[in-house]
Structure formats: structure tokens, C-alpha cells
Amino acid sequence: MTHPYDGLTFDELKQRPLLKWRHYDDDVLAMWVADMDFPVASAVREGIHTWADSALYGYPEWTGLPGVREALVEHLDRTTGWKVTPDQVWLLPGVVPGLFGAVKAFSSQGDGILASTPLYPPFRMATENQGRLFQSVDLAQDDTGRYHFDPAAAEAAVTPATRLLMLCHPHNPTGRSFERDELEAMADLVNRHRLFAVSDELHADLTYDGRHTPFASVNKEAAARTVTLVGPTKAFNLAGLKIGFAVAENPEVLDRFKQAMAFVSMPPPSPSQAGARAAYQHGGEWFASTLDYLKGNRDLIDRFVRERLPDVRLHAPEATYLAWLDFRKTALADDPAGMLLEHGRLGLNDGTSFGPAGQGFARLNFATARPLVQEALERIEGVLTSRS
Ligand SMILES: Cc1ncc(COP(=O)(O)O)c(C=O)c1O
Known part of the structure; x- marks a missing residue:
């Protein structure tokens, strides 16, 4: 069953005048800073409109x-x-x-x-x-x-x-x-x-x-x-x-x-x-549906890593929409985020920006359309295969 969030496309996201999508070159799939790509709850938009109409x-x-x-x-x-x-x-x-x-x-x-x-x-x-x-x-x-x-x-x-x-x-x-x-x-x-x-x-x-x-x-x-x-x-x-x-x-x-x-x-x-x-x-209804979707993305990543990226380690996040990927046993260990950007056109956070304990890691933000999460994982697989 598809969810409306599945329909978000890379081309559309690239047009957004937001930090997340303007930081990298046009061909880079941006999965870094902790913003979601999903449309904001209509309740929030209505709340802001009502405030605006008050003119106070x-x-x-x-x-x-x-x-x-x-x-x-x-x-x-x-x-x-x-x-x-x-x-x-x-x-x-x-x-x-x-x-x-x-x-x-x-x-x-x-x-x-x-x-x-x-x-x-x-x-x-x-x-x-x-x-x-x-x-x-x-x-x-x-x-x-x-x-x-x-x-x-x-x-x-x-x-x-x-x-x-x-x-x-x-x-x-x-x-x-x-x-x-x-x-x-x-x-x-x-x-x-x-x-x-x-x-x-x-x-x-x-x-x-x-x-x-x-x-x-x-x-x-x-x-x-x-x-x-x-x-x-x-x-x-x-x-x-x-x-x-x-x-x-x-x-x-x-x-x-x-x-x-x-x-x-x-x-x-x-x-x-x-x-x-x-x-x-x-916002409760919007949130419940969004959390459910995020959980599906998390489970997809967990499965994909176990089945297709055996040298990458991930303990599925218990909270947050951030996956902390351990590349220390892979050919990308020295600089996973740098190499995935260069060879996979994928924008992740560099693990070392979280301190020395992040050496060999990269952080992936999965609050986006599921097909794009799948695409990101396939790009990682492609880079790992070409480097091994
Ligand atoms: C743990 C944590 N605290 C704070 C922030 C940012 O908070 P704010 O934008 O409200 O300053 C983030 C953003 O990702 C975060 O992950």
C-alpha cells in the first residue's frame, strides 16, 4: 500500500529553498540535517493563519x-x-x-x-x-x-x-x-x-x-x-x-x-x-501517521543493512529519524561521508562532526519518501561494491 509521502520526488525536493536541499550540488541526494521532507500538518498551517489574521x-x-x-x-x-x-x-x-x-x-x-x-x-x-x-x-x-x-x-x-x-x-x-x-x-x-x-x-x-x-x-x-x-x-x-x-x-x-x-x-x-x-x-493524527511512516523507513533500513550491507553495522534507532551507520569494517572506514558524497552523490553527516567516537560512522536522515531511502541504500551498496 502506498502512502502519500511515497510520492515526494527528488526533482521536487531539489527545488526547495531550504538549507537541507541547497547545501549540496544538484545531483546529491540530501539526507543530512535533521529536517523532514514531509508536508507540515494542516493543523499547524491553520494555527499560523489564524494568528496572522488576528493582526496582533x-x-x-x-x-x-x-x-x-x-x-x-x-x-x-x-x-x-x-x-x-x-x-x-x-x-x-x-x-x-x-x-x-x-x-x-x-x-x-x-x-x-x-x-x-x-x-x-x-x-x-x-x-x-x-x-x-x-x-x-x-x-x-x-x-x-x-x-x-x-x-x-x-x-x-x-x-x-x-x-x-x-x-x-x-x-x-x-x-x-x-x-x-x-x-x-x-x-x-x-x-x-x-x-x-x-x-x-x-x-x-x-x-x-x-x-x-x-x-x-x-x-x-x-x-x-x-x-x-x-x-x-x-x-x-x-x-x-x-x-x-x-x-x-x-x-x-x-x-x-x-x-x-x-x-x-x-x-x-x-x-x-x-x-x-x-x-x-x-496535530495528533498527522503525527501518528508520520511516526508510522518513519518506523517503516527505519525497518526498511534495518532489513537492507542486514541483508545487503553485511559489513555495515547499525543498531536500529529506538527513537529519532536518524540512522547511525558504522562503516569501520568497510573500505570506506577512513571517511564514509566524504566517499559516499564523492562516489555515491549522497549527502550524509560526517561521523567525526559528533566527536572522535564518530570516526568511521555517518549519520543518515531517513525522514523522506521511502523510495528515496531505498535509493540512498542502493547508492551505499553501489559504492561499497565498487570499492571492495
Ligand atoms: C538533540 C537536538 N537538540 C537540539 C536541536 C536543535 O534545536 P533547535 O533548532 O530548536 O535549536 C537538534 C536538531 O537536530 C537536536 O537533534
């Missing part, structure tokens, strides 16, 4: 458009069971600014910040650009290629200078959705060393099997030391709207974070808030 283009209140925080709070409860209140929510112009704000709020120059690597690059940037020490702890890998949090390695990395644990959950690029025991081990580390935590949960809605468990929901003591960053931009394909939310159950922690965010002079633009509110309130 003045400064929004600090607490946002009416109902926007409530929409998030209801969404979190509905999807994860985590119960928070609107006054525990602060609006952000994106999640990455929130990462910078958390580093600023909970550490000083020269302090150490712990994070599990390989990792989405802005975590490191938020740390080092502000004169903090990035204390990276590589995730451990089992025989199936599945990554997991290694409490002993994290413990060994903590120094007296360590102030903050930065968590990416679900994890970009590995696609791990951490399990409760891993989250409890992280919470234990935070509590024992009296650290603060910032948990970037932007990909939480994109969890394939079972529910996402927010870090702040596993342990009350750790929750009191945590800021959680969430938003609709990945799940609803709204990255250009630049909106996110910080949630903190402890008012002192939230205040400290807000002070640090003073460089942001206003809440995110009103149309972005209108789009986010509509996504949470009315």
Missing part, C-alpha cells in the same frame, strides 16, 4: 500566547505521563539556545560539563564557546552495536570541577532512548556529586516502541536539579520556526536558568508559538 503583531507576553504553555503541559502528560504546570515552563527561541543558557546558568568559566559521546555538536559548542571544559564520556557498545550509558566511565570522568550533566535523550546521533535503569544511574550521579542536569528531549515524541521516559520523571531529587528542553520542531517538522521550551520543577532552578537566558530579549516569535500550540493541540 505586538510583543507577546513573557508567558507566551494564551494557552501555549498549557498545550505543552497537556502534551507531556498525554505522551509521557510527566505532570508539570505552566508556571514550570519557559519559552525559548529553540533548544540549542537553551543548551547555551543551561551551561551559563549552572557553571562558571573553567568548570567541567559531562556528556555522553558521540554527540550532536552544539553540546560541545555550548560548553567550549563559554570557556567550560567538555568532559566527554563515550557510550559503551555491546555486540549488537547498541550503545548504552556506562555509569563506571561517567563516574571516573567526574572531577571536583564538574558542575553539570548534559543529557541528550533520545540520543542524537545513536538513536538510543535510554531505559529507566540508565536514567536512574544518571540521576544517582547527579545527586551524589550535587551536579545540575540539562536534558535535551527534543526527539522524545519520535520514540518508536513504548513511551519516552523523561529524565526528570525518574527521581525527585534529580528532578529538583534539572532543566528539561523540549519542543515540537523535530516531531512536527517546524525547525525553521525556532521555538522550544524549558521545563524545571524547582522554581529556583528555573529562575537561575531564566536569568542566564536574559540575552534572549523576548519569547519566540508569535507565529512560531501559534504553530507550536496548534501542533500540540491538533
Whole structure:
């Protein structure tokens, strides 16, 4: 059975005036930056149109458009069971600014910040650009290629200078959705060393099997030391709207974070808030169908890699629409993304951009039409065959 998303074509996508499709030459199939190619939910478009028709283009209140925080709070409860209140929510112009704000709020120059690597690059940037020490702890890998949090390695990395644990959950690029025991081990580390935590949960809605468990929901003591960053931009394909939310159950922690965010002079633009509110309130049907489609793409990649790319290793992502492909046992090991671009005209993220633990890997964004995912996999197969 075909899905309307199957009909998206390379020629049409190439015309889009978006970063994803303008970054490479015209013949390159772009499967890099984390944007979806799917049309946005009609509910979101209607939400933005209704806001536009209101012609109320003045400064929004600090607490946002009416109902926007409530929409998030209801969404979190509905999807994860985590119960928070609107006054525990602060609006952000994106999640990455929130990462910078958390580093600023909970550490000083020269302090150490712990994070599990390989990792989405802005975590490191938020740390080092502000004169903090990035204390990276590589995730451990089992025989199936599945990554997991290694409490002993994290413990060994903590120094007296360590102030903050930065968590990416679900994890970009590995696609791990951490399990409760891993989250409890992280919470234990935070509590024992009296650290603060910032948990970037932007990909939480994109969890394939079972529910996402927010870090702040596993342990009350750790929750009191945590800021959680969430938003609709990945799940609803709204990255250009630049909106996110910080949630903190402890008012002192939230205040400290807000002070640090003073460089942001206003809440995110009103149309972005209108789009986010509509996504949470009315986007459920669109989202369910999109997640189902993404799961089909994920399963296709998993099958293809096992059957036709035996030297490539992949642990199918538990969340996110990102596949973290391990080419270390192939002829492309030195520079998989570079070689696939040159010889396969395929645009993937270079694994080393996620840190040294990404050497020999490339990240593939599969939020596109299934025939294009198939095409990308065949291009990888073609390059591997021609090089072996
Ligand atoms: C884990 C994670 N955090 C943050 C972002 C970007 O957030 P924003 O565009 O809201 O700054 C991304 C984008 O891919 C991401 O994967």
C-alpha cells in the first residue's frame, strides 16, 4: 500500500529553498540535517493563519500566547505521563539556545560539563564557546552495536570541577532512548556529586516502541536539579520556526536558568508559538501517521543493512529519524561521508562532526519518501561494491 509521502520526488525536493536541499550540488541526494521532507500538518498551517489574521503583531507576553504553555503541559502528560504546570515552563527561541543558557546558568568559566559521546555538536559548542571544559564520556557498545550509558566511565570522568550533566535523550546521533535503569544511574550521579542536569528531549515524541521516559520523571531529587528542553520542531517538522521550551520543577532552578537566558530579549516569535500550540493541540493524527511512516523507513533500513550491507553495522534507532551507520569494517572506514558524497552523490553527516567516537560512522536522515531511502541504500551498496 502506498502512502502519500511515497510520492515526494527528488526533482521536487531539489527545488526547495531550504538549507537541507541547497547545501549540496544538484545531483546529491540530501539526507543530512535533521529536517523532514514531509508536508507540515494542516493543523499547524491553520494555527499560523489564524494568528496572522488576528493582526496582533505586538510583543507577546513573557508567558507566551494564551494557552501555549498549557498545550505543552497537556502534551507531556498525554505522551509521557510527566505532570508539570505552566508556571514550570519557559519559552525559548529553540533548544540549542537553551543548551547555551543551561551551561551559563549552572557553571562558571573553567568548570567541567559531562556528556555522553558521540554527540550532536552544539553540546560541545555550548560548553567550549563559554570557556567550560567538555568532559566527554563515550557510550559503551555491546555486540549488537547498541550503545548504552556506562555509569563506571561517567563516574571516573567526574572531577571536583564538574558542575553539570548534559543529557541528550533520545540520543542524537545513536538513536538510543535510554531505559529507566540508565536514567536512574544518571540521576544517582547527579545527586551524589550535587551536579545540575540539562536534558535535551527534543526527539522524545519520535520514540518508536513504548513511551519516552523523561529524565526528570525518574527521581525527585534529580528532578529538583534539572532543566528539561523540549519542543515540537523535530516531531512536527517546524525547525525553521525556532521555538522550544524549558521545563524545571524547582522554581529556583528555573529562575537561575531564566536569568542566564536574559540575552534572549523576548519569547519566540508569535507565529512560531501559534504553530507550536496548534501542533500540540491538533496535530495528533498527522503525527501518528508520520511516526508510522518513519518506523517503516527505519525497518526498511534495518532489513537492507542486514541483508545487503553485511559489513555495515547499525543498531536500529529506538527513537529519532536518524540512522547511525558504522562503516569501520568497510573500505570506506577512513571517511564514509566524504566517499559516499564523492562516489555515491549522497549527502550524509560526517561521523567525526559528533566527536572522535564518530570516526568511521555517518549519520543518515531517513525522514523522506521511502523510495528515496531505498535509493540512498542502493547508492551505499553501489559504492561499497565498487570499492571492495
Ligand atoms: C538533540 C537536538 N537538540 C537540539 C536541536 C536543535 O534545536 P533547535 O533548532 O530548536 O535549536 C537538534 C536538531 O537536530 C537536536 O537533534
